[in-house]
Amino acid sequence: xxxxxxxxxxxxxxxxxxxxxxxxxxxxxxxxxxxxxxxxxxxxxxxxxxxxxxxxxxxxxxxxxxxxxxxxxxxxxxxxxxxxxxxxxxxxxxxxxxxxxxxxxxxxxxxxxxxxxxxxxxxxxxxxxxxxxxxxxxxxxxxxxxxxxxxxxxx
Numbered sequence: 083x084x085x086x087x088x089x090x091x092x093x094x095x096x097x098x099x100x101x102x103x104x105x106x107x108x109x110x111x112x113x114x115x116x117x118x119x120x121x122x123x124x125x126x127x128x129x130x131x132x133x134x135x136x137x138x139x140x141x142x143x144x145x146x147x148x149x150x151x152x153x154x155x156x157x158x159x160x161x162x163x164x165x166x167x168x169x170x171x172x173x174x175x176x177x178x179x180x181x182x183x184x185x186x187x188x189x190x191x192x193x194x195x196x197x198x199x200x201x202x203x204x205x206x207x208x209x210x211x212x213x214x215x216x217x218x219x220x221x222x223x224x225x226x227x228x229x230x231x232x233x234x235x236x237x
Contacts, residue, residue: 084186084199084212091207094181096152096174099160104172110205113146116226117203119187119196123155123163123173130219131198136169138223145230149223152176154194202229
């Protein structure tokens with residue numbers, strides 16, 4: 083089962099594109115995190131999605147949030163992806179699929195790619211919202227921004 087709105091995400095630690103170990107709680111110290119799972123670094127759809135998050139980073143920052151990408155790709159592949167597209171935000175390497183399993187986005191047996199889903203997580207590790215679409219690459223960042231703006235109005 084996928085992590086749902088209102089659930090609390092257990093803290094986890096994974097390496098980012100530089101190899102630095104990053105915990106969710108540390109990432110949340112600066113504000114809400116838009117954690118987006120993507121299937122494969124450097125692929126056409128994932129590049130479009132990641133670049134859209136990059137392009138909306140200032141808008142996300144205005145609502146106090148930051149994007150963080152995550153996939154099964156290894157640290158070196160995430161590093162190449164960040165550099166090639168000047169992403170400017172962390173990409174976490176989840177080669178064993180631990181985080182994908184935790185969030186319920188791991189695909190079937192033996193397939194080492196995550197389902198394309200985004201989780202908007204508040205500073206207390208509560209899921210504010212979830213975005214699902216395998217084909218609309220802009221929907222994830224656009225909807226996450228809407229969810230954060232709505233959440234901010236309620237807070």
